[in-house]
Amino acid sequence: MPRSTASRPTLAKVADHAGVSVSTASLAFSGAGPISPETRERVLAAARELGYTGPNPLGRQLRSGRSGIVGVVIGDNPGRAFRDPVSVQVLDGLMQVLGERGLGVLLVPGLRREGAPRDPLIASTAMDVAVLVWGALTDDPNVATLTGRGVPVVIGEGHRLDGAPLVRIDDRTGAAEAIRHLRDLGHTRIAEITLPLGRGERSGPVDDARRALADLTPARHRMAGVRDVLEPVVSWETPASLVEHGHAAATELLGQWVPNAQRPTAVFAHSDLLAAGAVIAARDLGLRVPEDVSIAGFDGLDLPWLSPDVLTSVSQPLREKGEALGHAVLGVLDGAEPAVQTLPVHLVRGTTTGPAPAA
C-alpha cells in the first residue's frame, strides 16, 4: 500500500504496466469508446496491482473544462442559513438531483456583512454553475462577480436576471390566500410579521416608505399578497426567520395594546418559524390560540415541538423547489434556454386559526 506521501500512480503508469497506450487505458475507465473486454480487464488488473483507483479528477477537469461542482451561495452566514428548515429542505432536494448526475455541491458563503470584501470562493473557486438560494439582492455583487467570471447563475430566490433561470414560488397568491382565510373567519384586525426586507438586521414597524424599498423578494411579494386582500393593522419587520424573532414581534403586537379592544385578533407571519414564535408568545401572554388570537404562517413545516398546536400555514413545496433548482442547473449545463418556473403553494389549515372572537 503506497504511503500518503508517495506520489500516486498515473494513468500513464497503468497503461505502461498493462502494455497498452494511455488512450486505451483511459477508455478502460471511462467506457467512452470501443474497447475489447480483454484489454479492459488487463488495464483494470494493472490498475489494481499498482493501487490506481481511477483517473485523477484534476486532470480530467482541466481537460474537459468542467469541475463537476455546483456552488451554492448561501446568504450572510452559514449557521443561520442552515438553522432554517426551509433552506435545508431546498438544499436536500437540490443535492438529490445533482448527486444523481455526479455533481457535487460546494457551499459558498455570500456576503458576510454590508461592505465586507467578497468571499474569495466566489471570485476564484472552480464551479460550473452557481445557485443563489438565499436572499439575492438587486445588483448583488456576488452575481456580478460570478457572471463576470463566466459562471452561469441559477436564481432560487430573488429578482429575475437576464439569461438566468429562476425558480420561484407563488408568494403573493399564497399570502393572499392566508389573509382571505382569516378574513372569512371574521377577522378584520390582522397584524403581519414580515421576513427581512433587506440587508441590515432591522426590527420594528414597517411603514409604506420602508415597504416600497423592500428588496428581498419573499417579504416583498408576501406583503403585496396581504394587501391584495386587506390592509393589516400593523406590520412588523424581523431581522431573520427565527422563532425568537417571531416571539419578540408577537409580544409587541399582542402585548402592548392599550386599550385591549384594539388588539389584533389574528396574526399572519411570513414564515412558520416566526409564526411558531408568535404562538409561544401568545401562550406566554395568557392568550388562547385560536380562541383569543388566530395565527397563520408560511412554509408548511412540520413542527412537532409546537404540539399540541398545528400551525395553519401556506405550504410550499420545498423539496420540489430544490429539485426544480437542480433541474435548472442541469438545463444550464446542457445548454437549455433559461426559463422562469413558478411553483404553486396552498393553504393548509391547522389548529391555530379559528373564528374571530366576538367583539
Added chain:
Amino acid sequence: MPRSTASRPTLAKVADHAGVSVSTASLAFSGAGPISPETRERVLAAARELGYTGPNPLGRQLRSGRSGIVGVVIGDNPGRAFRDPVSVQVLDGLMQVLGERGLGVLLVPGLRREGAPRDPLIASTAMDVAVLVWGALTDDPNVATLTGRGVPVVIGEGHRLDGAPLVRIDDRTGAAEAIRHLRDLGHTRIAEITLPLGRGERSGPVDDARRALADLTPARHRMAGVRDVLEPVVSWETPASLVEHGHAAATELLGQWVPNAQRPTAVFAHSDLLAAGAVIAARDLGLRVPEDVSIAGFDGLDLPWLSPDVLTSVSQPLREKGEALGHAVLGVLDGAEPAVQTLPVHLVRGTTTGPAPAA
C-alpha cells in the same frame, strides 16, 4: 462583455496583450514572485480590457496538485444531517476556519442505505481532505475508499483511525455528570433515551447484548458514562436525534407504566432534541416538569420554542468543535502529525430538573 458561449481569455492571451511572458503575467496575479509595479499594472490593465477575471482555477489546480476543496461527508441523508442544529453548528465553525484559508466545503452524502452503492462523489471528486462528521462506523467503506484514493481523512465523530486526526468531545464524562446531577437530586429510577447505536433505523429497548454492539460512538460513550454512575431502569433507542423520536420514546417510558409508582422520575436523553421531545411528551401526558419528572439532555442547544422551560443539558462546544476540525484539516494539509483532541463538556442546569418526587 463576452457571451457565456464564447471561450474565456487565458493567461497567455493576457500576457500577449500586455506584451509580457505568461510567467510574468502569472506573477502579476499570484504575487508569488518579484515583479515591478509597472509591469504588474500593465498586465492587470490588459486583463481588464480582455475581460479576464483571474487565473482559471482548473489549470491552477492541476498544476499545483491541490483542489482547495475539503469534502465533508455527511451521514445517511443530507436533509436529516442539517435538520439537526448540532451538525449545523459544527459545520458553521468548520466553514469559518476553512474559509479563512480560501478552502471550499463540498458536501458529500455518505452511505444512503445499508448496502447501497457508495456515492460516486466519494470515489471520484477532487478533494484535498475529507472530514467525516457524522456517524463513521468501524470499517466504514467510505473511509476505505477515501484512503485508498490517497485522500487524507479527519474524523469528527467515530472511531480512532490510524494516521487520521480525531476531534471528539468527552461524551462519557458528560453523561456521567448529568446522571450524577440527577442522582444528587434524589432520583434513583432514571430512564435513558439513546441516540442510534448503529445503522438501520431502530427503536425500542436496549439490552446488554445490543449495547455491546453499539458502533456509533456518541451513543456508545454516553451509555458508558451513564453506567459509570448507575444502571438506568430502562434504556430506549431512537432512530435519529429528532424531537418526534424523543416524544415517542418518552411516551413509552413515562406513559405505559403500571403500576404508576414504578414510573421513572427522571429521563436522560442523549441529545437535546430528544430531550425536548420528552419534555413535550411529559406535558402531553399531564406530567409536570420537573415536579413529576426531571428531564436532562445533551448538547446545550438554545431552544427558544421550549419556552418557558429551559433544558438542563450537557453543553458541548459545537462551534469550537467545528473550528478544531478546521484546524485539524489545515494541519493535515501542512503535514502536521495527526493528533487526538478531546473537547470538554459541562452540565448546564435549566428548569427541567428538580428534586425527585417524594415516593
Added chain:
DNA sequence: CTGAAAGCGCTAACAT
C-alpha cells in the same frame, strides 16, 4: 479496436 499526438491553463524551475 488500439496507438500517437496534441493540448486543456497554469505555475515553477531555471536561465538570462
Added chain:
DNA sequence: ATGTTAGCGCTTTCAG
C-alpha cells in the same frame, strides 16, 4: 525583473 521551458494527468481527435 523578466523570459524560456517543461510539465501537472487527463481526454480526445485522428490515423492505422
